[in-house]
Amino acid sequence: MKPATQKISVIVGAQWGDEGKGKITDFFAGEADYVVRFQGGNNAGHTVIVNDETFKLHLVPSGVLYSKPVSVIGNGVVVDPKVLLAEIAGLQKRGVNPNLLVSDRAHVIMPYHIDMDVAITEHQGKLAAGSTKRGIAPVYADKMYRHGIRMIDLLEPEIFHEKLEKSYLFNKNVAEKALGGKISLSLESIYNDYLGYGNQLNKYIADTSKILYDAKKDGKSILFEGAQGISLDVDHVIYPHTTSSNTAAGNIAAGCGVSFTKIDKIIGAAKAYVTRVGISPFPSEIEGESAKSLRDKGNEYGTTTGRPRRVGWLDLVQLRQAVRVNGLTDIALIKLDVLNNFKELPICIAYDVNGKTIAEMPASLSDYRNAKPIYKILPGWNDFNIKNESDFSSLPKNILKYINFIEEEVDCPITIVSVGPQRHQTVLK
Numbered sequence: 001m002k003p004a005t006q007k008i009s010v011i012v013g014a015q016w017g018d019e020g021k022g023k024i025t026d027f028f029a030g031e032a033d034y035v036v037r038f039q040g041g042n043n044a045g046h047t048v049i050v051n052d053e054t055f056k057l058h059l060v061p062s063g064v065l066y067s068k069p070v071s072v073i074g075n076g077v078v079v080d081p082k083v084l085l086a087e088i089a090g091l092q093k094r095g096v097n098p099n100l101l102v103s104d105r106a107h108v109i110m111p112y113h114i115d116m117d118v119a120i121t122e123h124q125g126k127l128a129a130g131s132t133k134r135g136i137a138p139v140y141a142d143k144m145y146r147h148g149i150r151m152i153d154l155l156e157p158e159i160f161h162e163k164l165e166k167s168y169l170f171n172k173n174v175a176e177k178a179l180g181g182k183i184s185l186s187l188e189s190i191y192n193d194y195l196g197y198g199n200q201l202n203k204y205i206a207d208t209s210k211i212l213y214d215a216k217k218d219g220k221s222i223l224f225e226g227a228q229g230i231s232l233d234v235d236h237v238i239y240p241h242t243t244s245s246n247t248a249a250g251n252i253a254a255g256c257g258v259s260f261t262k263i264d265k266i267i268g269a270a271k272a273y274v275t276r277v278g279i280s281p282f283p284s285e286i287e288g289e290s291a292k293s294l295r296d297k298g299n300e301y302g303t304t305t306g307r308p309r310r311v312g313w314l315d316l317v318q319l320r321q322a323v324r325v326n327g328l329t330d331i332a333l334i335k336l337d338v339l340n341n342f343k344e345l346p347i348c349i350a351y352d353v354n355g356k357t358i359a360e361m362p363a364s365l366s367d368y369r370n371a372k373p374i375y376k377i378l379p380g381w382n383d384f385n386i387k388n389e390s391d392f393s394s395l396p397k398n399i400l401k402y403i404n405f406i407e408e409e410v411d412c413p414i415t416i417v418s419v420g421p422q423r424h425q426t427v428l429k
Contacts, residue, residue, distance in 0.1 A: 007219065007220075007221050007222070007264055008216075008221075008222050008224075008260050008262065008263045008264050008265075009028065009032075009221075009222070009223050009224070009263070009264055009265040009266075009267065010223075010224040010226070010249045010252065010263060010265065010266045010267065010326075011024050011025050011028075011223070011224070011225055011226065011267045011269060011332075012226035012229070012230065012247065012248070012249050012266070012267070012268055012269070012322075012326055013226055013227075013228055013229025013230060013231075013232075013247065013268070013269055013270075014229060014230055014268035014269060014270040014318075014319055014322035014323075014326070014328070014331065015229045015230070015231055015270055015271060015274055015275070015315075015318060015319070015322070016228075016229050016231045016232055016274070016275065016276045016277070016278075017227070017228035017229040017231075017232055017243075017277070018045075018229075018271075018275050018277065018300075018309060019229060019269040019270055019271050019334055020269050020271065020332075020334035020335060020418060021062075021225065021226065021269040022047050022048045022057065022062045022225075023047070023048060023049070023062075023334070023418060023421070023423070023426075024267065024269050024332045024334070024416065024418070024426075025061070025062035025063060025223065025225045026048045026050070026062045026063065026065060026423060027416075027423055027426050028223060029061075029062060029063030029065075029066055029069055029223055030063075030066040030068060030069070031068075031221065032063060032068075032069045032221045032222065032223040033068070033069055033070065033215060033220040033221045033222065034069055034070050034071075034072055034212065034215055034220060034221070034222045034223070035061040035062065035063030035064075035069045035070075035071050035072065035222075035223045035224075035225060036061065036071075036072040036074055036208075036212065036222060036223070036224045036225065036256055037059070037061045037072070037073050037074060037077050037224075037225055037227065038074045038076045038077065038224055038225075038226070038251060038252050038254075038255030038256050039074075039076040039077060039226065039227055039245040039246060039247060039251055039255045040077060040078070040136070040226075040227030040228055040243065040245055040247070041059070041077060041078040041079065041080065041109060041134060041135075041136045041139070041227075042058040042059050042080050042083045042084075042109075042134050043132040043134045043136045043227075043228075043243065045057065045058050048062050048065060048423075049421045049422055049423070050065060050422075050423050051422075052422075053094075055091075055094075055096075057087065058083060058087060059073060059077070059079060059080075059083060059084050059087055060073070060084075060087055060088070060091070060098055060100060061073070061225050062225055063223065063225075064091065064096060064098050064099070064100065065096060067099070069099070069223070070099050070100075070101060070211075071098060071099060071100045071101070072100075072101045072102075072103075072208050072211070072212065072256070073100070073101070073102045073103060073106060073208075074103050074106070074208060074255045074256035074257070075103040075104075075105035075106050075208070075209065075255065075256065075257055076106075076245065076251065076254055076255025076256065077103070077106050077227075077255070078106065078107045078108070078109055078135075078136060078139045078140060078143075078245075079102065079106050079107070079108055079109065079151060080108075080109040080134065080135065081108060081109075081151075081154070081194065081197035081198070081200075081201055082193075082197060083109075084102070084201065085197060085200055085201065088100070100204050101204060101205075101206045101208050101211065102151055102201065102204045102205050102206070102208070103151065103205075103206070103207075103208040103209070103256075103257070104150065104151050104152040104205050104206060104207055104208075105150055105151070105152065105209070105257070106150065106151045107139055107140075107142070107143045107148045107149065107150055107151075108139070108148070108149040108150065108151060108153070108154065108194070109134065109135040109136070109139045110135070110139070110149060110164075110167070110168075110171075110190060110194070111135075111184065111185045111190055112138075112167075112168060112171045112172065112175070112183045112184075112185070112190070113135030113136075113138040113139045113142070113171070114133060114134065114135040114138075115171075115175055115181060115182060115183050115184055116135070116138035116171050116174070116175050116179075116181065116183075117133045117134065117135050117136070117137060117138055118133055118181060119175045119179040119180070119181025119182075120137060120138065120179065121133065122179075122181075123179050124240070126279070127240050127241075128240075128279055136243065136244050136245075137244040138171065140244040140245060141244075142167055142170075142171070145170070147163065147166045147167045147170060148163075148167065149163055149164060149167060149194075151198075151201070151205050152205065154194055154195065154197060154198025154201070154205075155198050155199075155202060155205065157195060160191070160194070160195065160198075161191055164187060164190065164191055164194075165187065168183075168187045168190065169187075171183065208256065208257065209256065209257025209258060212256055212257065212258045213257075213258045216258060216260065224249075224252055224256070226247055226249065227245075227247065228243050228245075228247045229247060229269075229322075230247055230248060230268075230318075230321065230322040230325055230326060231318055231321075231322075232247055233245075233246055233247040233248050233325070234246060236248065236321070236325050237321070237361065238280055238281065238361075238365060238368045239365070241278065241279060241280030241281075248325050248326050249263075249266050249326040249327060249328075250325075250326070250327075265329050265330060266326055266327055266328050266329050266330070267328070267329070267330045267331070267332050267416065268319075268322050268323065268326055268328040268330070268331050268332070268412070269331075269332045269334055270314075270319055270322070270331055270332070270333055270334065271298075271314075271333075271334045271335050271338075272314060272333055272334065272335055272336045272338065272339050272402070273294060273298075273311060273312065273313055273314050273335070273338070273339065274311070274312045274313065274314055274315050274318070275298070275300050275309040275310065275311050275312075276309060276310040276311075276312070277307050277309050277310070281368050281369045281371065282310055282312055283312075283315065283317075283348065283351055283368075283371040283372065283373045284312035284313045284314070284315045284346075284348040284373045285310055285311070285312040286311060286312050286313060290342075291311050294311045294338060295308060295309065295311050297338045297340075298311075298335055298338040312348075313345070313346045313347060313348055313373070313375070314345075314347045314348065314406070315348040315373070316347060316348060316349050316350075316406065316409045316410055317348060317349075317350060317351055317358070317359060317360065317361055318361065319331075319406070319409075319410045320359070320360060320361075320409070320410050320411075321360065321361040323410050323411065323412045328412050329412075329413075330412070330413060330414075330415045330416065331406075331407075331410075331412050331413065331414045331415070331416075332414075332415070332416035332417070332418065333403065333406070333414050333416070333417050333418070334418040335418060336399060336402075336417055336418065336419055337418075337419050337420050337425075339380065339381070340381065340382060341380070341382060342380040343379075343380050344377050344378070344379065344380055345377070345378045345379070345380050345402065346373075346375040346376070346377050346378075347375060347376050347377075347378060347402075347405065347406070347409075348373040348374065348375055349374055349375070349376045349409060350374040351367075351371035351372060351373065351374065352371070352372040352373075352374055353367045353370050353371050353372075354370055357374065358371070376405070378398070378401060378402055378405060379398045379401065380398065381396050381398040381399055391427075392417070392427055392428065392429040395417065395427065399417075403417070413429070414429070415428065415429040416428055416429070417429075
C-alpha cells in the first residue's frame with residue numbers, strides 16, 4: 001500500500017536526465033489531483049511501463065496514464081504543437097484520453113527554431129551541448145529576445161502574423177547570413193499550419209497559473225515533474241554543456257506561475273549508476289565490457305533520440321550538488337537491478353584535478369575537463385528477487401550497504417528504490 005502523496009511534491013532528475021523520473025512520477029501520480037511539467041520541451045522523454053505496456057512520453061506529464069489527475073504543461077515548457085498533437089493522438093489510439101491542460105503562456109517551437117538548432121550546433125563545435133535538434137535553445141532564446149510566439153497567439157490570427165513576421169525574419173537572417181544555415185519553410189506556410197494546430201489544441205489551452213493557484217487554495221494534491229536533470233541546468237553545472245532551461249526544483253514558480261512557499265517532498269531521481277546523452281566531459285565514464293553490460297541490461301538508449309547513452313559509475317560529486325541545489329528531501333535510487341552480478345562496484349566520491357581533491361562540482365570547465373574520478377570500491381551482489389516490496393530491510397545485504405554509503409556521503413535519505421521497470425517493482429522505506 002503506497003502512502004498518500006504529499007500535498008505539494010516535486011520529482012526532479014539528480015543527474016544528467018534519463019534517471020527514471022517517469023516511473024517514479026507514474027508511481028505516485030495516481031494519488032495526485034494535478035501532475036505538472038514546468039520546464040523543458042520535447043527534447044526530454046519519460047518512459048513508463050505499465051503491465052508490460054511501454055509508453056514513451058515527451059511533452060505530456062507521466063500522470064496522464066491515470067484517470068484522476070489533470071496533466072498540466074506549464075508556461076515554462078516550450079511546446080512543439082505538431083509533436084504534442086501526435087503524442088495526444090498516439091495516447092488516444094492506445095485507449096488513453098488525456099485529461100490535459102496547456103498554459104496559454106507557454107512558448108511555441110516553430111520549424112525555423114529546429115533549423116536554427118542545427119546551424120547553432122555546427123557553429124559551436126566542441127562547445128556544443130549535444131543538442132537533440134528539437135529547436136529548444138532557439139525558442140528559449142527568442143523568448144528572451146521578446147519576439148517569441150506563445151500558445152495564446154495561435155488563437156489570435158492577426159497577432160500571430162504580426163509576431164511571426166518579426167520572429168521568422170530574425171531567425172532567417174541569423175541562420176542564413178551569420179551561420180550559413182538554411183530556413184526550410186516559408187513564413188506563410190508556417191502561419192497556415194500553426195493556425196491549424198492552434199485550432200486543434202484550443203480545447204486544451206488555458207490559464208493554468210490561475211487553475212493551479214485555485215487548486216493550491218483548495219488543498220489539492222499537486223505533483224511536479226521535472227525534465228532532464230540538475231546536471232543539465234543552464235546555471236548550475238558545466239556550462240555550456242547544458243540544456244536551455246533551469247531544471248532545478250526552485251524553478252517551479254517561474255515555470256507554472258504560482259509560488260509555493262511550502263513543499264512537502266522534493267524527490268531526486270538518480271540511477272544507481274550514471275548515464276549521459278550528449279557532449280561534455282564525463283569523469284566516471286566507463287568503456288569496454290562493463291559499459292556494454294550496463295548499457296544493454298539497462299536499455300540505455302535515449303527515449304527521444306534513440307541514441308546510445310554513455311554510461312559510468314555512480315558520481316557522488318554530482319549527487320551532492322543535486323541535493324544542495326534542489327533541496328532534496330529524498331532520493332529515489334533507480335535501476336538497482338541493472339547492477340546485478342558485478343563483483344565490485346566503484347562509486348566516485350571525489351575528483352582529482354591536477355593533484356587537488358575536489359568533492360563538489362567545479363564551475364571551471366578546465367577543471368572539469370581534467371577531473372579524474374576517485375573511487376570507493378563496494379562489494380557487488382548477485383541476482384535477487386524482492387519477495388516483500390513493502391519491506392525495505394528485506395533488500396540484500398550488499399544493496400543496503402550500497403544505499404547506506406550513498407546516504408552518508410550526500411546527506412540525504414534514499415527512501416525509494418526501483419528494482420525493475422514495472423510500476424510495482426518499487427520498494428519504499
